[in-house]
Amino acid sequence: MVSVASGAETPARPDSLWLRWRALLLRHEWIRGYLLLSPTALVMITMLIVPILGLFLLSFWTQEYFEIHRDFTVANYLKVLNVADNPIYGLLLLKSIRMSLTATIFVVVLAYPMAYYLAFRVTKNKLMWIILITVPFWTSYLLRVFAWKIILGYNGVINSGLISAGILSEPLEFLLYNPPAVTITLAHAWAAFAILPIYVSLEKIDRSLLEAATDLGDTPFQRFWRVTFPLSLPGVISATLLVFIPTVGDYVTPTLVGGTSGIMIGNIIQSLFGKANNAPLGAAVSIMSMISITIVVLGFIYFVRLLFGKHAIQRAG
Amino acid sequence: MTSPKRFDLLALFSIVYVAFLYGPVLLLPMFSFNDSIYVAFPLKGFTLQWYYEMVENTQLIKALNASLKVGIVSAFVSTVLGVLAAKAVTRYYLPGRGPVMGVIMIPLVIPSIILAIALLTIFRKFLDIDLSLWTVGASHVLVCIPFAMLVMIARLQGFDKSLEEASLDLGQGPWITFWKVTFPLAAPGIVSSLLLCFTISFDEYLLAAFLAGNDATLPLFIFSQLRFPNRLPSTLALGSCILVFSFVIVTFSEWLRRRGVPNESGGGIV
Numbered sequence: 001m002v003s004v005a006s007g008a009e010t011p012a013r014p015d016s017l018w019l020r021w022r023a024l025l026l027r028h029e030w031i032r033g034y035l036l037l038s039p040t041a042l043v044m045i046t047m048l049i050v051p052i053l054g055l056f057l058l059s060f061w062t063q064e065y066f067e068i069h070r071d072f073t074v075a076n077y078l079k080v081l082n083v084a085d086n087p088i089y090g091l092l093l094l095k096s097i098r099m100s101l102t103a104t105i106f107v108v109v110l111a112y113p114m115a116y117y118l119a120f121r122v123t124k125n126k127l128m129w130i131i132l133i134t135v136p137f138w139t140s141y142l143l144r145v146f147a148w149k150i151i152l153g154y155n156g157v158i159n160s161g162l163i164s165a166g167i168l169s170e171p172l173e174f175l176l177y178n179p180p181a182v183t184i185t186l187a188h189a190w191a192a193f194a195i196l197p198i199y200v201s202l203e204k205i206d207r208s209l210l211e212a213a214t215d216l217g218d219t220p221f222q223r224f225w226r227v228t229f230p231l232s233l234p235g236v237i238s239a240t241l242l243v244f245i246p247t248v249g250d251y252v253t254p255t256l257v258g259g260t261s262g263i264m265i266g267n268i269i270q271s272l273f274g275k276a277n278n279a280p281l282g283a284a285v286s287i288m289s290m291i292s293i294t295i296v297v298l299g300f301i302y303f304v305r306l307l308f309g310k311h312a313i314q315r316a317g
Numbered sequence: 318m319t320s321p322k323r324f325d326l327l328a329l330f331s332i333v334y335v336a337f338l339y340g341p342v343l344l345l346p347m348f349s350f351n352d353s354i355y356v357a358f359p360l361k362g363f364t365l366q367w368y369y370e371m372v373e374n375t376q377l378i379k380a381l382n383a384s385l386k387v388g389i390v391s392a393f394v395s396t397v398l399g400v401l402a403a404k405a406v407t408r409y410y411l412p413g414r415g416p417v418m419g420v421i422m423i424p425l426v427i428p429s430i431i432l433a434i435a436l437l438t439i440f441r442k443f444l445d446i447d448l449s450l451w452t453v454g455a456s457h458v459l460v461c462i463p464f465a466m467l468v469m470i471a472r473l474q475g476f477d478k479s480l481e482e483a484s485l486d487l488g489q490g491p492w493i494t495f496w497k498v499t500f501p502l503a504a505p506g507i508v509s510s511l512l513l514c515f516t517i518s519f520d521e522y523l524l525a526a527f528l529a530g531n532d533a534t535l536p537l538f539i540f541s542q543l544r545f546p547n548r549l550p551s552t553l554a555l556g557s558c559i560l561v562f563s564f565v566i567v568t569f570s571e572w573l574r575r576r577g578v579p580n581e582s583g584g585g586i587v
Contacts (some may be wrong), residue, residue: 036402036404039398040462043462051435054439054442058438131575138516142536150345157357163358249428249429250430252522269431269434273437290427293428
């Protein structure tokens with residue numbers, strides 16, 4: 001920082017520069033803040049924003065065999081959007097959205113009572129309960145999905161269990177390798193993601209509001225619908241988004257339990273970047289997926305807003 | 318306030334729910350001790366054979382080494398970045414804090430496959446960087462930062478800013494203040510963040526699948542073994558070890574992290 005050569009002649013100068021810098025830091029809090037933030041911001045720019053822009057750029061190129069043509073063209077997008085000639089992309093995208101929406105609804109509906117129990121009924125060993133709920137969230141996603149493969153398999157846990165119990169004579173074939181298998185697995189593998197956001201928003205609710213509702217004559221059911229549920233909406237919204245957005249592009253679950261009928265858009269993207277060797281088209285498919293996800297999310301938020309008013313969204317951010 | 322009957326129903330539901338959460342995963346250890354090549358009922362008998370088979374696999378040891386290296390490095394880097402960023406957003410007034418936080422949290426929600434191909438594109442098509450464990454580690458840092466940061470924000474919000482101010486007012490420099498006041502108070506969060514980030518990296522499959530090149534991490538090894546039905550039991554043994562290992566690490570770090578920290582903090586995500 002201090003230049004050695006200029007040391008003798010101008011001793012005050014680097015010092016004063018240093019002092020001025022320090023004065024600037026002391027005066028402007030935000031400079032100190034952004035200085036601390038800068039390494040993380042740098043990582044986010046180079047590893048997140050630039051790559052996504054790169055992907056965006058790639059989607060306007062074309063590839064023939066191993067050669068990439070860098071001329072700007074929207075051919076890839078036309079291919080994806082031309083549902084008449086290439087129905088696979090559009091259909092698969094719609095199917096992925098439908099499957100992960102179903103899984104998300106399952107996850108959120110089942111998580112809500114659990115979160116409610118945690119927030120309102122658990123008084124002893126609360127920490128233990130929270131840990132119990134969060135631990136699966138951190139453990140291997142691959143292994144959670146793998147477990148379902150061995151449960152639903154032709155010679156798997158359910159079939160062999162039912163046969164050895166004498167309930168079945170032949171294994172059921174419809175358990176594995178189809179869309180419902182993917183949906184069930186997704187619903188289980190992502191279950192832990194929904195409880196915490198809902199729990200946090202329930203925990204924040206001012207208990208005196210509930211007492212007021214009771215005192216003013218609400219039945220427990222009315223009180224829930226008019227006070228508790230609307231106030232917990234931010235948590236429900238975060239939970240929905242946290243499960244829905246990542247599952248649309250999921251690759252592991254459809255690959256392990258989906259079979260040919262259960263593939264999702266993630267599988268197509270993977271194959272375009274791999275075996276099918278058409279990365280630019282794959283990039284276009286990914287960009288279209290992200291746009292579709294965004295549209296669904298905005299639609300969902302608009303819908304919630306319509307039903308429950310603006311305030312429902314504000315705390316969800 | 319509520320009738321005991323409703324209480325019972327909700328409690329029952331919660332117990333069933335936790336069973337649903339854990340049940341499928343517990344099948345892995347159960348069948349890993351089963352003396353049969355098939356993962357099917359009825360159970361045949363107890364054996365440790367699959368664990369012996371697992372330990373003898375040299376490819377596995379190599380993959381384990383790779384995963385440990387990647388996990389340790391990315392946990393360390395993402396925790397350092399998370400601590401700095403968390404301190405910045407909890408202690409300083411930052412104009413534009415909302416959008417900045419929004420961008421940092423993107424890796425939490427974006428489908429991993431999009432992140433994977435975006436990084437693959439930038440590494441291969443633009444920068445021509447060879448894929449290796451380093452590229453995997455870099456991607457793991459990216460996905461760990463939001464978690465590290467949320468853990469640290471919760472921790473730093475939990476303690477009083479005036480403690481640091483007191484130290485500064487009493488004439489200690491910023492470094493001494495950091496080491497003597499901030500660091501000890503933040504330490505449980507730091508340890509917890511290190512452990513959680515390590516676990517995330519250790520268990521991560523998809524980014525590694527796209528960015529690992531010829532090296533395999535443990536999840537990649539497991540995935541490759543799933544194709545061979547005769548190796549299923551030893552894969553179960555490996556999976557069980559990983560589950561127990563993750564379970565212990567995560568339970569410890571969660572306990573460490575949530576002790577004495579108000580539940581509301583943490584952004585509601587972790």
